[in-house]
Amino acid sequence: MSIDYEYIRENIHVKYDELYLKKILLSFYNQSLDISTFSIENRNINKVLNYFFEDLLYNAKSKNGKYSPSQIINNDILLDIALKYINEHRNFYHNKSDITNLKDFFFSSSMVGKVTNFNPVIARKIFEYYMPFQNSTIFDYSCGYGSRMLGALSSKYDYNYIGIDPYTHLYKRLLLFSDWIKNTIHNNGDTILFNTGSETPIPSLFNKIDLSFSSPPYFNYEIYTEEYSQSYIKYPTYNEWKNNYILPTIINIYNYTKPNGLHIVNLQDTKRIKIIKDWLDIALATGFKLEEIRNIETLKRKSTKTENKLLVMRKS
Ligand SMILES: C[S@@+](CC[C@H](N)C(=O)[O-])C[C@H]1O[C@@H](n2cnc3c(N)ncnc32)[C@H](O)[C@@H]1O
The missing domain is CATH 3.40.50.150 (Vaccinia Virus protein VP39)
Structure with missing residues (x-):
């Protein structure tokens, strides 16, 4: 398996179209929320936060894991380990793109201490x-x-x-x-x-x-x-x-x-x-x-x- 490290590094943060993000924000603004329960009624709005903050969030590290997401992305050996793990656990990671799988891995692996962001x-x-x-x-x-x-x-x-x-x-x-x-x-x-x-x-x-x-x-x-x-x-x-x-x-x-x-x-x-x-x-x-x-x-x-x-x- 040959790994295109540069492709992953360049595309890990999705480059959303700003007009698309504006539409997401407008629809969230026009949505009345059911405040009787503190449940998450709209998950699309996270794309807006990711667009503005994901790179900085990936540089941070929690004690939940050994490396920050950025440390893994920017190190060939760590990236190899992560992708190998994903490849060996296809029942969990299915056949999505490397980038989507890596994002799931950052969330679920104890190798990664990804910090949380309030919803x-x-x-x-x-x-x-x-x-x-x-x-x-x-x-x-x-x-x-x-x-x-x-x-x-x-x-x-x-x-x-x-x-x-x-x-x-x-x-x-x-x-x-x-x-x-x-x-x-x-x-x-x-x-x-x-x-x-x-x-x-x-x-x-x-x-x-x-x-x-x-x-x-x-x-x-x-x-x-x-x-x-x-x-x-x-x-x-x-x-x-x-x-x-x-x-x-x-x-x-x-x-x-x-x-x-x-x-x-x-x-x-x-x-x-x-x-x-x-x-x-x-x-x-x-x-x-x-x-x-x-x-x-x-x-x-x-x-x-x-x-x-x-x-x-x-x-x-
Ligand atoms: C919002 S908090 C915790 C994030 C949390 N995991 C969440 O779910 O929202 C993270 C912020 O605290 C900030 N921080 C650090 N020291 C601080 C201080 N002395 N006063 C206010 N904020 C501080 C950091 O710069 C960082 O942006």
């Missing part, structure tokens, strides 16, 4: 369920790969969206993405992005936020970039991270939130880190009141037994 349909449902009011202001304290931005800007509630991410390359991509969304659909809300860590206070946000929601880093479970501004690089032990990232982040969010506003966080414990209890304890000590805890459907490989929890709190 944009669930993000929009969370906003529309908890904040069904025109022009409310949403704060995403850890934007990541654009899913909450997409969820907020594609809602008919014309949300204002304020987002933060310290990863400079990703921040620039998020700026492009918000412009692209606003050039495609009608949204009267304002979008403001900050290229900083959420532990740094931003005085202009005091008392401006109706609802904060994000999926923060789970300490060093996922490595997004080697930039120093990453919370797990600045604060390399879990205790330091808890005191210098979680605590000031929650205090900032509390100060940004209007009275009666909501603070929502999507969390997942890892084998070693019990972040759900720590986040909740700090938020309650800061002054938030717990309203509910919900389980969240996420796309995970079957071997991963951990569950995502959505903590919903209010500033009374």
